[in-house]
Amino acid sequence: VARRSALRADLEALVGVVPELEAVRQTDRGLEVVIGGSVFPSGSGRIDASARARLRRVAAVLARVEDHSFLVDGHTDSTGPAEANQQISQMRAEAMRGLLIENGIAPSRIGVLASGEGAPIATNDTAEGRARNRRVEVVIVDF
Numbered sequence: 001v002a003r004r005s006a007l008r009a010d011l012e013a014l015v016g017v018v019p020e021l022e023a024v025r026q027t028d029r030g031l032e033v034v035i036g037g038s039v040f041p042s043g044s045g046r047i048d049a050s051a052r053a054r055l056r057r058v059a060a061v062l063a064r065v066e067d068h069s070f071l072v073d074g075h076t077d078s079t080g081p082a083e084a085n086q087q088i089s090q091m092r093a094e095a096m097r098g099l100l101i102e103n104g105i106a107p108s109r110i111g112v113l114a115s116g117e118g119a120p121i122a123t124n125d126t127a128e129g130r131a132r133n134r135r136v137e138v139v140i141v142d143f
Contacts, residue, residue: 007061007065008024011024011031011033011058011061011062012024014057014058014061017057018054018055018058019054020035020036020038020039020054021033021034021055021058022034022036022132022135027139029141030068030071030140030141030142030143031139031140031143032137032138032139033062033137033138033139033140034121034135034136034137035055035058035096035135035136035137036131036132036133036135036136038051039051039055039134039136040092040134040135040136041134042077042079042130042134043080043088044088044091045074045090045092045094045095046091046095047095047096047099052099055099056099056103058138059099059100059102059103059105060103062103062105062138062140063100063103063104063105065105065140065143068109068140068141068143069109069111070105070109070111070138070139070141071110071111071112071113071138071139071141072093072094072096072097072100072110072111072112072113072136072138072139073093073113073114073115073136073137073138073139074088074089074090074091074092074094074096074112074113074136075089075092075115075116075117075120075121075133075134075135075136075137076088076092076116076117076134077117077120077124077129077130077131077134078117078120078124078130078133079130082116082117085117086114087114088116089114089115089116089117090112090114092134092136093112093113093136094112095136096136097110117133120133121133121135
């Protein structure tokens with residue numbers, strides 16, 4: 001329990017320090033680490049190079065998780081056709097999965113989900129809202 005609390009505290013301490021780390025929140029799925037902002041330009045599934053360097057700090061903390069699996073859930077804004085957005089969300093989830101693997105998490109422990117534009121956290125009527133919806137949620141399952 002103390003190790004779990006320390007891990008969560010370490011992740012929460014990075015909110016505001018790593019600009020792309022928007023939130024750490026407990027959900028029915030587990031502990032969600034919401035990564036968004038400028039990580040994914042509109043229409044892109046690639047992690048921005050400067051964001052990639054900063055996100056390694058988050059990945060290093062996540063790599064300390066030993067007894068749980070991860071689910072990486074990709075999201076998009078509603079710009080463009082839904083089918084294309086579904087593919088982009090898959091690419092975003094795969095890109096984040098790759099970053100986690102590069103930082104020592106076994107591929108067998110990381111599942112991928114592509115939610116497309118179906119679960120917005122902000123309005124798609126503004127540029128700011130669309131940017132927030134272009135995100136990945138890394139879930140520590142049953143944490």
